[in-house]
Amino acid sequence: MRRVYFDHSATTPVRPEVAEEMQKYLTEYFGNPTSLHYFGRQVRKAVEEAREKVANAIGARPEEVVFTSGGTESDNMAIHGIAMINKNRGNHIITSAVEHHAVLNTVKALGKQGFTVTILPVDKYGMVSLDDLANAITDKTILISIMHASNEVGTIQPIKDMAAMAREKGIFFHTDAVQSMGKIPVNVDELGVDLLTVSGHKIYGPKGVGALYIRKGTRWRQTLFHGGAQERLRRAGTENVPGIIGLGKACELAARDLEKEAAHLAGLRDKLIKEVMDKIPHVQLTGHPTMRLPNHASFCFEFIEGESMLLSMDMKGVAASSGSACTSGSLEPSHVLLAMGIPHELAHGSIRITLGRDNTEEDIDYFMEIMPPIVERLRAMSPLDQE
Amino acid sequence: MRRVYFDHSATTPVRPEVAEEMQKYLTEYFGNPTSLHYFGRQVRKAVEEAREKVANAIGARPEEVVFTSGGTESDNMAIHGIAMINKNRGNHIITSAVEHHAVLNTVKALGKQGFTVTILPVDKYGMVSLDDLANAITDKTILISIMHASNEVGTIQPIKDMAAMAREKGIFFHTDAVQSMGKIPVNVDELGVDLLTVSGHKIYGPKGVGALYIRKGTRWRQTLFHGGAQERLRRAGTENVPGIIGLGKACELAARDLEKEAAHLAGLRDKLIKEVMDKIPHVQLTGHPTMRLPNHASFCFEFIEGESMLLSMDMKGVAASSGSACTSGSLEPSHVLLAMGIPHELAHGSIRITLGRDNTEEDIDYFMEIMPPIVERLRAMSPLDQE
Amino acid sequence: MYTEKVMDHFENPRNVGEIPDADGVGQVGNPTCGDIMKIYLKIDDGIIKDIKFKTFGCGAAIATSSMVTEMAKGKTIAEALQLSNKAVAEALGGLPPKKMHCSNLAADALHAAIQDYQNKQNK
Amino acid sequence: MYTEKVMDHFENPRNVGEIPDADGVGQVGNPTCGDIMKIYLKIDDGIIKDIKFKTFGCGAAIATSSMVTEMAKGKTIAEALQLSNKAVAEALGGLPPKKMHCSNLAADALHAAIQDYQNKQNK
Numbered sequence A, B: 001m002r003r004v005y006f007d008h009s010a011t012t013p014v015r016p017e018v019a020e021e022m023q024k025y026l027t028e029y030f031g032n033p034t035s036l037h038y039f040g041r042q043v044r045k046a047v048e049e050a051r052e053k054v055a056n057a058i059g060a061r062p063e064e065v066v067f068t069s070g071g072t073e074s075d076n077m078a079i080h081g082i083a084m085i086n087k088n089r090g091n092h093i094i095t096s097a098v099e100h101h102a103v104l105n106t107v108k109a110l111g112k113q114g115f116t117v118t119i120l121p122v123d124k125y126g127m128v129s130l131d132d133l134a135n136a137i138t139d140k141t142i143l144i145s146i147m148h149a150s151n152e153v154g155t156i157q158p159i160k161d162m163a164a165m166a167r168e169k170g171i172f173f174h175t176d177a178v179q180s181m182g183k184i185p186v187n188v189d190e191l192g193v194d195l196l197t198v199s200g201h202k203i204y205g206p207k208g209v210g211a212l213y214i215r216k217g218t219r220w221r222q223t224l225f226h227g228g229a230q231e232r233l234r235r236a237g238t239e240n241v242p243g244i245i246g247l248g249k250a251c252e253l254a255a256r257d258l259e260k261e262a263a264h265l266a267g268l269r270d271k272l273i274k275e276v277m278d279k280i281p282h283v284q285l286t287g288h289p290t291m292r293l294p295n296h297a298s299f300c301f302e303f304i305e306g307e308s309m310l311l312s313m314d315m316k317g318v319a320a321s322s323g324s325a326c327t328s329g330s331l332e333p334s335h336v337l338l339a340m341g342i343p344h345e346l347a348h349g350s351i352r353i354t355l356g357r358d359n360t361e362e363d364i365d366y367f368m369e370i371m372p373p374i375v376e377r378l379r380a381m382s383p384l385d386q387e
Numbered sequence C, D: 001m002y003t004e005k006v007m008d009h010f011e012n013p014r015n016v017g018e019i020p021d022a023d024g025v026g027q028v029g030n031p032t033c034g035d036i037m038k039i040y041l042k043i044d045d046g047i048i049k050d051i052k053f054k055t056f057g058c059g060a061a062i063a064t065s066s067m068v069t070e071m072a073k074g075k076t077i078a079e080a081l082q083l084s085n086k087a088v089a090e091a092l093g094g095l096p097p098k099k100m101h102c103s104n105l106a107a108d109a110l111h112a113a114i115q116d117y118q119n120k121q122n123k
């Protein structure tokens, strides 16, 4: 059966060039980078080269990059570390309603530990408003964390303007760039952010590794892990060397191929969106119509439920995802869709198609071949009034 | 030049069988195990098989095993998670002076957050006394964390007796088995522990992955990371799939080969210790003479300093490590050696030789060929009175 | 995550549809929480002669709907009332823990349809 | 982590040893903190004619000892007193940040030896 992978926001395959580099650091160059001897020094050198690659990809200096176990750790580490060390200056943190749970739940947890939390609403496109942000800032605000682009609906936030607002008031600004990396330009100075989260497995690198950019001079401290003095006391634990090597290579390739990839993806995405909207009735596009990731198409299909669509698509070899509550067995559909004002029953019918570098026009043609009958069949089974 | 790797307590090469399994999970089976579709389900299955392998290796049930980013995270997660959720029952934590920093610094940090901490002393062999432990326990004790075997001097602690003492009083017992795994039997029921730390890269698995065993029914909760619902809410963040696959395979092989390996290593170790003690004057064995890891030989060389020995050995192709302060550029030598009552100047001259599965008698012969001249040369340079 | 039985019932659901002149109709769930099941019964001489369903929900919801109709068909009302959620889930070879509530829906919808029939009878 | 220069001086340290009839001897550090450097001077006409060292310490300590003796040899006392820790580290092509204190030891030991010489002169 033809297999089409349309779930690149969930994870990506490791590029062969990346896998190849990593392999050597499993068996051949296996030393502990902390070790003084030959086996350790070789590896230390490679780790520092990888750090440079990550730094280059985001316009940072190598010493501003800390390696972590992934996007989740980076988000937690960024927010908790700023909050804990700056609480004498203020106890107010601002974030948005559409953040990834790694940010949202971390901020909410701080809300139970003496911090005051503002969760900014979004408009129907999932966009945070600059006015709302300006109004939310108080004398006590120490941190603003707003994601660069949404994993669920692809909407790109106006980080540059928001970060400028923060800087003017001396407030630290963190952005989660897990989804934007490799798809749109990500440059820490252009954006003007103080902390930025990167994850390996969303950019054709390995799972289980990420990075946190911390601008030089930022009042931040490691507050989660205690242990060895690795990463200049910013992250304890033996370095995930093959992961780090892979992340470095993936960042290098992502930055190098950015323009070409983005054009390729946007072409496919536009074709997909147009055909779905044209050929399938009762469908709504979710997320911003233009300020969206080039690889991201997300929809709500009326009268039917996401998981049953996914299963049906999977039986035809197409892999995608959904923000339906049923997908995760929870009772609430995606907090992102709800925050955008999408009603529950519609949010249940959400489907997210996220394209990747190996996708082709034929993949989209195939999708357009299988999808209408699936929708039709499920709608025929639905008790909802389809007027 | 001949290269001899004698630093297996620092890290180990990934076994080829392990690397091979991992490779497939980078490029071919790359799905996110949380995903509902084919690409995700394949990987979910493999992750659960790996969990079974880890569980089998330590005599646990799969659902008692949580995957982490390494030994450091497992230690932090175990201790912090027990402390935070049981603080209504008591605020006293017991550990030992010879723990890895991932345990010791975590416990000390809790000491600054309202917990009372007892750090048990050790005897000259690095052994914790059962009497000391019994005397330290109070009504308020909620957690005891004592390592199974020392990374620095190889001493094996009487975990079984200590854990029994804890269980009798309803106190949770955590042990760091990072160094003992694959070298001596590690069975959670035999040991009677509630939590146990495993790290991949010390057992011929990959760096950046570990596991925490949490006995069913233990009052523990994830308190470090907020985010997704992975690992049944016990560890947020996309799973490090290739790492987990590698850890599973490494655990399987470690358990399978344990007896054979241990015999091989003990033979080499005994030869090494005998020859060093016989042929080099002014050397002391550190750690317990018999209750020690089969692959572990550690010494203090009088009148000379560890880093300069390591560099000299490295120039001859031999990789080892040292607890000298100079090795890390800190001012205090290893806290473990000091806790054992070894004077500072002697602790500076510590060398740790940790053998591995690929080491041979010839490696030891080579070491015995190069080491005496190194010691002699450095002693000739030393201003210390060598009477 | 789903058993083969579940996938079979999801792919080829038995008894999908409506019965225009049903003797009893039951609906449970609501569009806000996302899961809706509607069951139609044709009852003759205390025996379920025909049964159909319509479902808005996940794969498990569709499969359990299908299964519950299969199990109820031909049974007496008393027997059908004995049909438990657990029995439906078991007949499907089990459901993931998070999906057990979908099997609740199925049996509940059946019982609601029977209730509706009985209410009409008692009028 | 160490430069080639450092490794060269570690491997082939210049001027190791003692001068039995030294004109000045300086020792800094102590065995407790782990690093000890001892420098012996032979001074003639205000010029350092011979210099030797003994060091207990890391690679950087041995290399900086060696380097400082090389740099001091043939210099006048005034010149030798100008020799800074920084100059020694630079002459070695730099030291890792954590090892800068070892270079302190080297220059300090030299200065202590000169001090000892001057003390003896003033007697």
Ligand SMILES: Cc1ncc(COP(=O)(O)O)c(C=O)c1O
Residues within 6 Å of the ligand: A009, A069, A070, A071, A072, A073, A075, A100, A102, A147, A149, A150, A151, A176, A178, A179, A199, A200, A201, A208, A209, A210, B236, B237, B238
């Ligand atoms: C926007 C965003 N942030 C954070 C994460 C978490 O990253 P990781 O899976 O590497 O922990 C993800 C993906 O899961 C994401 O999409």
Ligand SMILES: Cc1ncc(COP(=O)(O)O)c(C=O)c1O
Residues within 6 Å of the ligand: A236, A237, A238, B009, B069, B070, B071, B072, B073, B075, B100, B102, B147, B149, B150, B151, B176, B178, B179, B199, B200, B201, B208, B209, B210
């Ligand atoms: C006893 C012990 N515990 C914990 C650790 C930390 O494990 P990891 O390096 O995987 O974080 C180590 C090794 O560094 C160790 O030897």
Ligand code: FES
Residues within 6 Å of the ligand: A325, A326, A327, A329, A330, C034, C035, C056, C057, C058, C059, C060, C061, C099, C101, C102
């Ligand atoms: S119907 Fe929502 S989880 Fe089954």
Ligand code: FES
Residues within 6 Å of the ligand: B325, B326, B327, B329, B330, D034, D035, D056, D057, D058, D059, D060, D061, D099, D101, D102
């Ligand atoms: S002498 Fe100790 S660090 Fe150099």
